Amino acid sequence: MDFIHTTVAVGKYLVSPLIRHTDDGDFAASVSIRSGQGRGTHDRVMRFTPRFDSHALAHSYATEQGLGWVRERTGSRVVVT
Structure with missing residues (x-):
């Protein structure tokens, strides 16, 4: 079992x-x-x-879900490029 991750800092x-x-x-x-x-x-x-089907699709989905959670709580527009 392998966990591969990156982090995105958004405010706090x-x-x-x-x-x-x-x-x-x-x-x-x-x-x-x-x-x-x-x-x-x-x-x-x-x-x-x-x-x-791919690591990239799973990573994109998880990132968007996490940033969506942050957006709901802060009202900010979080964009990752």
């Missing part, structure tokens, strides 16, 4: 897509959204049920 949030290559040969996506510092750190993890 750190969005980390987590992609796993499954035994069936497809890719599973989840995302971690961390906020706070030190003992006040809070980490939300969302796991998604769709499976993807």
Whole structure:
């Protein structure tokens, strides 16, 4: 089982897509959204049920879901290029 991730910092949030290559040969996506510092750190993890044919598709989906969560809470327009 391998987890491959990158992080995107958005204000006080750190969005980390987590992609796993499954035994069936497809890719599973989840995302971690961390906020706070030190003992006040809070980490939300969302796991998604769709499976993807490629790492890139799973990564894109997880990133967009995480950034969408941040957008809902901050009202900001988050764009990753």
